[in-house]
Amino acid sequence: MTDDAKPTPRLIAVDWGTSSLRxxxxxxxxxxxxxxxxxxxxMQIADGDFATVFRELVGDWVATYGxxxxxxxxxxxxxxxxxxxxxxxxxxxxxxxxxRLLRVEAEPVPLHIVPxxxxxxxxGRLPDVMRGEETQVLGALAIAPELAERGLLVLPGTHCKWVxxxxxxxxxxxxxxxxxxxxxxxxxxxxxxxxxxxxxxxxTAAFELGVDTARDAGAAGVAATLFSTRSRMLAGELSxxxxxxxxxxxxxxxxLRSVLAAHHELPPLRLIGDQALCGRYRRALARFDIDDxxxxxxAACTGLWRIADAAGLLSH
Amino acid sequence: MTDDAKPTPRLIAVDWGTSSLRxxxxxxxxxxxxxxxxxxxxMQIADGDFATVFRELVGDWVATYGxxxxxxxxxxxxxxxxxxxxxxxxxxxxxxxxxRLLRVEAEPVPLHIVPxxxxxxxxGRLPDVMRGEETQVLGALAIAPELAERGLLVLPGTHCKWVxxxxxxxxxxxxxxxxxxxxxxxxxxxxxxxxxxxxxxxxTAAFELGVDTARDAGAAGVAATLFSTRSRMLAGELSxxxxxxxxxxxxxxxxLRSVLAAHHELPPLRLIGDQALCGRYRRALARFDIDDxxxxxxAACTGLWRIADAAGLLSH
Numbered sequence: 001m002t003d004d005a006k007p008t009p010r011l012i013a014v015d016w017g018t019s020s021l022r023x024x025x026x027x028x029x030x031x032x033x034x035x036x037x038x039x040x041x042x043m044q045i046a047d048g049d050f051a052t053v054f055r056e057l058v059g060d061w062v063a064t065y066g067x068x069x070x071x072x073x074x075x076x077x078x079x080x081x082x083x084x085x086x087x088x089x090x091x092x093x094x095x096x097x098x099x100r101l102l103r104v105e106a107e108p109v110p111l112h113i114v115p116x117x118x119x120x121x122x123x124g125r126l127p128d129v130m131r132g133e134e135t136q137v138l139g140a141l142a143i144a145p146e147l148a149e150r151g152l153l154v155l156p157g158t159h160c161k162w163v164x165x166x167x168x169x170x171x172x173x174x175x176x177x178x179x180x181x182x183x184x185x186x187x188x189x190x191x192x193x194x195x196x197x198x199x200x201x202x203x204t205a206a207f208e209l210g211v212d213t214a215r216d217a218g219a220a221g222v223a224a225t226l227f228s229t230r231s232r233m234l235a236g237e238l239s240x241x242x243x244x245x246x247x248x249x250x251x252x253x254x255x256l257r258s259v260l261a262a263h264h265e266l267p268p269l270r271l272i273g274d275q276a277l278c279g280r281y282r283r284a285l286a287r288f289d290i291d292d293x294x295x296x297x298x299a300a301c302t303g304l305w306r307i308a309d310a311a312g313l314l315s316h
Numbered sequence: 317m318t319d320d321a322k323p324t325p326r327l328i329a330v331d332w333g334t335s336s337l338r339x340x341x342x343x344x345x346x347x348x349x350x351x352x353x354x355x356x357x358x359m360q361i362a363d364g365d366f367a368t369v370f371r372e373l374v375g376d377w378v379a380t381y382g383x384x385x386x387x388x389x390x391x392x393x394x395x396x397x398x399x400x401x402x403x404x405x406x407x408x409x410x411x412x413x414x415x416r417l418l419r420v421e422a423e424p425v426p427l428h429i430v431p432x433x434x435x436x437x438x439x440g441r442l443p444d445v446m447r448g449e450e451t452q453v454l455g456a457l458a459i460a461p462e463l464a465e466r467g468l469l470v471l472p473g474t475h476c477k478w479v480x481x482x483x484x485x486x487x488x489x490x491x492x493x494x495x496x497x498x499x500x501x502x503x504x505x506x507x508x509x510x511x512x513x514x515x516x517x518x519x520t521a522a523f524e525l526g527v528d529t530a531r532d533a534g535a536a537g538v539a540a541t542l543f544s545t546r547s548r549m550l551a552g553e554l555s556x557x558x559x560x561x562x563x564x565x566x567x568x569x570x571x572l573r574s575v576l577a578a579h580h581e582l583p584p585l586r587l588i589g590d591q592a593l594c595g596r597y598r599r600a601l602a603r604f605d606i607d608d609x610x611x612x613x614x615a616a617c618t619g620l621w622r623i624a625d626a627a628g629l630l631s632h
Contacts (some may be wrong), residue, residue: 184501218535
């Protein structure tokens with residue numbers, strides 16, 4: 001049952017990650033006609049039957065609106081996903097990504113998958129990889145075009161990506177495992193033991209003490225400060241309940257310290273992602289006298305629209 | 317049944333840590349008459365009945381040789397141990413530690429416990445704590461007296477301690493959680509997944525690549541290199557089986573990088589502890605052009621003998 005007031009759907013856009021699955025029905029200019037999400041990330045689909053999940057997710061859209069093109073980004077294109085979409089080398093841009101979509105035959109329509117991006121070794125750079133973030137970045141460049149000539153995009157999360165933009169291209173990037181490091185230390189190390197289960201409000205003072213401690217460690221880095229999460233508690237400087245926020249501040253603070261050590265001058269900066277997590281990064285950045293860093297709102301569906309357009313998927 | 321050829325026992329010395337328990341029967345000059353060990357660290361004694369474990373450990377020695385003084389060091393003196401021995405502040409030395417033994421009434425003889433050492437906050441130093449290592453250090457200073465005026469002792473392990481010695485005193489120290497960090501990342505993070513269970517021989521090339529990568533990261537530190545454990549594998553530069561040794565090299569390498577960043581000039585260096593682990597540190601040090609670092613053999617029982625002597629326990 002179509003709604004005559006709504007613009008005509010042109011694309012099914014899917015962000016299919018490790019732990020979540022989101023889909024949008026998009027009309028011209030990426031207008032969102034409908035949206036849905038499910039806890040059906042690739043890790044939650046134990047039997048690997050991605051075809052059934054996809055059919056159930058979009059079947060009614062196709063039944064209602066006809067055969068639409070479908071495009072997905074994220075870990076669905078990894079070895080552990082539906083099919084492996086090869087990496088495109090960095091520097092990467094809209095054209096190089098759009099040229100390399102992987103087509104998977106599926107019901108009710110074929111699914112195209114955006115390749116990941118690999119930064120090869122060399123010129124003093126470590127190899128690095130992303131899957132899904134490249135689409136966020138291309139979306140962000142449409143939302144915040146002032147960054148397209150020169151910018152630094154930060155995508156906090158389990159594996160936080162810092163992506164350097166130059167001349168509309170994704171030029172280089174570094175992955176910081178800050179989120180995963182926090183999770184494993186919180187859950188499995190001696191540093192996580194004293195605090196009980198997570199309490200709701202953030203202990204801002206403890207978080208900022210962690211950030212400042214990481215900042216002031218200078219080149220000695222987090223290796224020399226990590227144990228202070230415990231020793232400050234034993235010395236009576238930190239309550240047991242405050243240790244997780246201190247640890248979070250210490251790890252995010254060390255990430256910022258590391259990024260600043262690697263840059264002579266920081267390009268214009270934007271944060272993309274979860275509001276609460278971006279809030280932590282913004283608070284930590286302020287301790288380094290970097291204020292007023294703006295957020296770019298979630299940009300995955302904008303990025304998928306742009307890539308689909310560049311790949312010619314919308315012309316059918 | 318005494319052996320007339322053996323010197324007369326004078327002290328029961330006990331190193332009672334988190335995961336292991338070792339005891340020695342010592343004669344003059346710390347000569348080892350008998351030794352035993354058990355997997356009865358404080359974490360393995362679920363019911364907290366340390367008294368029974370102690371009685372079973374040394375009962376026959378007392379029955380054979382009479383009422384000997386007993387002295388223990390390590391986590392047995394922590395809040396989770398038998399009784400809490402307060403920390404002595406840093407700088408600490410033989411006299412300040414010997415003065416603050418905690419006496420616990422026990423069968424067949426009372427047990428004295430060496431206090432831990434706390435480095436208070438201040439003068440740009442983070443607070444830090446140790447329990448057990450102070451005794452190793454005092455033993456090492458007797459074994460390697462050339463370090464007593466100025467030296468740096470490294471005690472690799474779950475929580476590696478770097479201890480600065482000046483004028484026969486334990487002057488300052490820093491804890492590096494390298495061992496625990498490796499264990500939680502190996503077991504619980506995405507970095508540990510690709511490799512199967514531990515294989516026996518160390519992959520030296522992968523270990524050294526990790527060390528070099530950490531060294532060459534400079535001030536950016538381990539935050540910027542940790543994910544390379546995975547990305548190098550995805551880029552085909554590292555086999556899945558080699559990733560644990562690469563990660564080990566990366567973490568030990570970052571520890572050394574951090575220590576060197578904090579020192580203008582490194583004092584004379586010695587390693588104490590597990591042979592295989594000291595071997596990894598020695599190999600990593602060589603990648604920083606620090607060669608021929610000698611080991612000090614296990615020094616706990618020497619340290620216990622010295623402390624017992626300074627405390628007057630041997631005069632009875």
